[in-house]
Amino acid sequence: MRTKHLWCLLIALIGFGLVGFVPGNAQAEKTFKLTYSTYFNPKYTFIVGPMENFAKKVEQRTNGRVKIDIYHSAQLYKAKEEIAACERGVIDMTSPLDTYTTGIIPAMGIGGLPFLFKDAAAMQRSLHAGLWDFGVTKALDEHNLVLLGVAAAGGYQIYSKEEVVSPEQFKGKIWGVSGSTASKICQDLGGSPTTMSSGELYLALQRGTIDGCTRPLITGAGRKLDEVAKHLTLTDMYFCNCFLVINKDVWNSMPKDIQEIMKQCAAERDEEELAGLLEFEKGVVDKYKASGVAVHKLSDAQFDAFAKAVAPVYDWWLGEVENGQKYIEFAKTHQ
DSSP: HHHHHHHHHHHHHHHTTOOOOOOSSSSOOOOOOEEOOOOOOOHHHHHHHHHHHHHHHHHTTTTTTTTEEEEOOSOOOOOGGGGHHHHHSSEEEOOOOOTTTTTTOOOGGGGGGOOOOHHHHHHHHHOOOOOGGGHHHHHHHHEEEEEEEEEEEEEEEESSOOOOHHHHHHOOEEEEEEHHHHHHHHHHHOOOEEOOGGGGGHHHHHHHOSSEEEHHHHHHHHHTGGTOEEEEEEESEEEEEEEEEEEHHHHHHOOHHHHHHHHHHHHHHHHHHHHHHHHHHHHHHHHHHHTOEEEEEEEHHHHHHHHHHHTHHHHHHHSEEEEEHHHHHHHHHHO
């Protein structure tokens, strides 16, 4: 009789919603719908493609417990706004370039140090070995962000209306740059830097607001800079990274198994982006030439002249970044 009364009480509690009950489970699994914002447009194929594949893999491997909606082309926020929006939790995830975040976390500018890395693959090896573990990851955590991954996004070249193959030709001109380290490089070359996003470059060049800009090859192709800048100087002067972060509060609300799946998918995104970058760069220079752009490759003497002119950037950077020398030494020995 006592057992019968207990069952009646349990059924009553369920009926009033005071006790949850799902057949076959003690509790239904929680699901997560995440908003992923990026200012990149789909023309940035080797960047946006891996983002989309990351989202698909996470949904598949979590059996639908995580659904990630990606908003590209700055539908939600512009390049310089995304980190703050993710920190506040207005968006859940984002993948900006490090160059737009050096004002907040100066150590991210390690990739922007001139001629430190020989190529994008070398930079990626250094990142995977733990380059950002000297403080960048901790700094992101202090901004309520969890770093899931970081991938090389390309070396910076010189786009200009007139030929530029020496530091002297850089002087006295206005240049569109991204990030504090890039601004310092521009100043040491004798130019006047103005910080702007890639989406602003076309009109700035067209209207003559700037004389040129420093950007990766993918930016020139994606933003059609060949229509407004008739000279391209290949330098790989410095590099940028596209990193992936998630709001820490959202991250901490997730069970460990989902976190592990997302970490693995993020690592795969990093590798996919690097592979796409290297494949893209193989043929893009020929496309620039075909569109009428004069492509200049520096001689050893010209290259050395640029390297000498921007050497003071290192002293400036070391004064800005705690443990800066450790970053540099690590980068040199883990390429």
